[in-house]
Amino acid sequence: MSKIVLAIGGNAIIKEGQKGTIEEQRQNLLESSKPVLDLMDQGHTVVITHGNGPQVGNTLIRGEMAKSVIPEYPLDVYGAETQGNIGYLIQQIFKNEMSARNINKTIATVVTQSVVDKEDPAFQSPTKPIGPFYSKEDMEKIVASDENLTFVEDAGRGYRRVVASPKPVRIVEKEAIETLLNNGISVISTGGGGIPVVENDGKIEGIEAVIDKDFASALLAADISADYLFILTGVEQVAINFGKPNQENLLEMTIDDALRYLDEGQFPKGSMGPKIEAAILFLQKGGKNCIITSIDKLQEALEGKTGTRIVNNK
Ligand SMILES: Nc1ncnc2c1ncn2[C@@H]1O[C@H](COP(=O)(O)OP(=O)(O)O)[C@@H](O)[C@H]1O
Ligand SMILES: NC(=O)OP(=O)(O)O
Numbered sequence: 001m002s003k004i005v006l007a008i009g010g011n012a013i014i015k016e017g018q019k020g021t022i023e024e025q026r027q028n029l030l031e032s033s034k035p036v037l038d039l040m041d042q043g044h045t046v047v048i049t050h051g052n053g054p055q056v057g058n059t060l061i062r063g064e065m066a067k068s069v070i071p072e073y074p075l076d077v078y079g080a081e082t083q084g085n086i087g088y089l090i091q092q093i094f095k096n097e098m099s100a101r102n103i104n105k106t107i108a109t110v111v112t113q114s115v116v117d118k119e120d121p122a123f124q125s126p127t128k129p130i131g132p133f134y135s136k137e138d139m140e141k142i143v144a145s146d147e148n149l150t151f152v153e154d155a156g157r158g159y160r161r162v163v164a165s166p167k168p169v170r171i172v173e174k175e176a177i178e179t180l181l182n183n184g185i186s187v188i189s190t191g192g193g194g195i196p197v198v199e200n201d202g203k204i205e206g207i208e209a210v211i212d213k214d215f216a217s218a219l220l221a222a223d224i225s226a227d228y229l230f231i232l233t234g235v236e237q238v239a240i241n242f243g244k245p246n247q248e249n250l251l252e253m254t255i256d257d258a259l260r261y262l263d264e265g266q267f268p269k270g271s272m273g274p275k276i277e278a279a280i281l282f283l284q285k286g287g288k289n290c291i292i293t294s295i296d297k298l299q300e301a302l303e304g305k306t307g308t309r310i311v312n313n314k
Helices: 022-041 053-065 075-100 136-145 174-182 213-223 255-264 272-284 295-302
Strands: 003-008 045-050 106-109 113-116 128-134 151-153 159-163 168-171 185-188 195-200 203-206 228-232 252-254 289-293 308-311
Touching: 003 022, 003 213, 022 045, 022 075, 022 295, 045 075, 045 174, 045 213, 053 075, 053 128, 075 106, 075 185, 075 195, 128 136, 136 151, 136 159, 168 174, 168 213, 174 185, 174 213, 213 228, 213 272, 228 272, 228 295, 252 255, 255 272, 255 308, 272 289, 272 308, 289 295
Parallel strands: 003 045, 003 228, 045 185, 106 185, 113 195, 228 289, 252 308
Antiparallel strands: 113 168, 128 159, 151 159, 195 203, 289 308
């Protein structure tokens, strides 16, 4: 049986066009839970990590809009809020579904911190899209009212606010996660890439950013010697010439292929790019199997029938 890290995108929990109500998120997570429960049922050890881009952006807006009556919090604390919120939904849905399917397992969420380098150049140039998608017109109105805000066009889906996204260098709760796994407990962790923290004089403290959950998941998967890292997103396979008439879906890609396609601009920075870079990171840290696919194709991808497997050079 395998140890499998499953990284679920924030955009799979709040889908394009949805407002992000709790009912919508519950329904999306319930649908996502079924293929994951199948893996647990087969005896695999599962770690679920998840994105928080839409959720942390919404929480930030909530804080900004309410600031005349209650204090605003820093972005790392909002990240922690989303870990609790999403972890709660996932563990409740999984617990209920496990009971219904007679899967005798325990699942728990670990509030997880990821150490970043305070000198990371990413603090000087925000790249991580968070929160809702805006039309160009609405985005321009927001920028006119607050010129400190930066937006980018996100993979043809509209404009989103961007914040700094430094690279994770260490998962603080790694040992706690391993201990739970070694005792047969399924774990939800590293939500939103982990709460960003920096080390100062031997102490850790929060810093305002949103970490890419695919990088943090790759780091965690390597740290715990996972057999598989699955990066689960909105497409069944990675493609070259994505969205064009000559689109070609890829079943397998070596590190060298991936680097060449990245150079060619086949994988945009705000969407597929970080996933490919995270896959390379996992392999370079000794990982063997990284597969990018959609959650409904999990089983077929594990069997090698679909998904895109990123592999070491041959
Ligand atoms: N070359 C590509 N191949 C496949 N999908 C791509 C490619 N380039 C961009 N995409 C888009 O990137 C999306 C994944 O990024 P995103 O939605 O930001 O991730 P997440 O699922 O983590 O929220 C895919 O669903 C697809 O729409
Ligand atoms: N933190 C993070 O990577 O979130 P998304 O997957 O929602 O972009």
